[in-house]
Amino acid sequence: MEEHLVDWSRAQFALTAMYHWIFVPLTLGLGFIVAIMETIYVKTNDEFWKKTTKFWMTLFAINFAIGVATGIIMEFEFGTNWANYSWFVGDIFGAPLAVEGILAFFMESTFFAVMFFGWNKVSKKFHLISTWLVAIGSNLSALWILVANGWMQYPTGMTFNPNTVRNEMNNFWDVLLSPVAISKFLHTIASGYVLASLFVIGVSAWYLLKKRDILFAKKSMIIGATFGLITSLFLILSGDESAHQVALKQPMKLAAMEGLYEGEKDAGIVAIGILNPNKTLENDEKTFIFEFTIPYALSFLGYHNINAFVPGIKDLIYGNEDQGIISTQEKMLKGKLAVEALETYKEAKKSSDESKMIEARKILDENMQYFGYGHIKNPQDVIPPISINFYSFHIMVILGSWFTLLFIIVLFLSTKRDIMNYPIILKATLFTIPLGYIASEAGWIVAEVGRQPWAIQDLMPVGIAATKIATTNVMISFFIFAILFTLLLIAEIKIMTKQIKIGPDKEH
Incomplete structure (x- = not known):
């Protein structure tokens, strides 16, 4: 569109x-x-x-x-x-x-x-x-x-x-x-x-x-x-x-709210800070020009546990196996499977192919939670401003x-x-x-x-x-x-x- x-x-x-x-x-x-x-x-x-x-x-x-x-x-x-x-x-x-x-x-x-x-x-x-x-x-x-x-x-x-x-x-x-x-x-x-x-x-x-x-x-x-x-x-x-x-x-919304690129355990919350305008997902520049952080507060705020791991933007985009977080690219693949399965289901319905409809519906149901990712063109598109x-x-x-x-x-x-x-x-x-x-x-x-x-x-x-x-x-x-x-x-x-x-x- x-x-x-x-x-x-x-x-x-x-x-x-x-x-x-x-x-x-x-x-x-x-x-x-x-x-x-x-x-x-x-x-x-x-x-x-x-x-x-x-x-x-x-x-x-x-x-x-x-x-x-x-x-x-x-x-x-x-x-x-x-x-x-x-x-x-x-x-x-x-x-x-x-x-x-x-x-x-x-x-x-x-x-x-x-x-x-x-x-x-x-x-x-x-x-x-x-x-x-x-x-x-x-x-x-x-x-x-x-x-x-x-x-x-x-x-x-x-x-x-x-x-x-x-x-x-x-x-x-x-x-x-x-x-x-x-x-x-x-x-x-x-x-x-x-x-x-x-x-x-x-x-x-x-x-x-x-x-x-x-x-x-x-x-x-x-x-x-x-x-x-x-x-x-x-x-x-x-x-x-x-x-x-x-x-x-x-979790991506929370990461954006805190400008959190790298996931952390015992994560602190930035009480006051100025973001570095040159910081991107790809570079290693500091996220903040200035920050005052309250230790452990973000882990507690997000998960009611001061030692909890809070995923950052990189974890959510690239995945983190240790924390059981799948990458956006994987979600996009699952989303495309769901979108394609829906199209296959509609075509099978037109031709009254029951077995193909059942097979397509199974694939659709398995991947439906990522349906929207099938329309995402770039993993970084899921990062809010x-x-x-x-x-x-x-x-x-x-x-x-x-x-x-x-x-x-x-x-x-x-x-x-x-x-x-x-x-x-x-x-x-x-x-x-x-x-x-x-x-x-x-x-x-x-x-x-x-x-x-x-x-x-x-x-x-x-x-x-x-x-x-x-x-x-x-x-x-x-x-x-x-x-x-x-x-x-x-x-x-x-x-x-x-x-x-x-x-x-x-x-x-």
């Missing part, structure tokens, strides 16, 4: 996904923060908490409405730009997305109307239940989408049907409860909770710096910092499990550590001191809001760029997944979406900043 077409299709989907992910995390976390605030209102019957809830609920609604638009476009792109992928995944990828649309999105959108417009029209308790159901529904939407994405990272619970050339689900629970999908879901929603907490404490800090709506800002900051600290600790735990699953299921993965991963980790520290500082100063006496902390809190988005986007870059060149890990490279359409059409739609999404983002920022400047005292 034309290389430029694939590149433009990838660029378009990356553009849509990254813009969509600007809106989603705030929805995931702010929904629960609003629900907590409304719970306090219902329990205390204090109008202050109703006013506080309605203010944050308005910001939630703005973000929710704009985020829906990008999500719908992204789902359509599977059919327009990735038709071969959509066919190959059969009912597996579509089923979770269908459940998300029918169950989760329907639930959150239905109760969103009650939550936003139902004040004084339904009872307090029913309104509170509606608010909680919107928050839960948003997270259930994320569950089904991330189950689908997790299957792309680690395909399971299916069999390949050579008659239809589709993967078909044979165990729904294997797909739903895949350890990759579960760890991805937990880590992703936790990152959304942390980002929403940063948003709440950052906006509250702005009010305190302006010396207005002080009680509202202080109370909101305590809730935001408490929610943020709890969820940031959960983010660390879920991140550990997510990295463990990457080590087990996608190392610098993008390395820096994205480390930016995410460093910023995540700062967020945890910030929540501790803000919570301490908000409960034990007067935080208004610490303007430098308030300014740091305000300017940390964009850092939350950077960390969140960096995490998705690691997840998606780290599994390249695969659309489905080991089964389908992106070059085969794309639709055969005119490159010009994709280019035109790319720029249309870029303009549209940028306008939506600008609109959200303007509407939100306007609401924030109005403040909580205005009736929402």
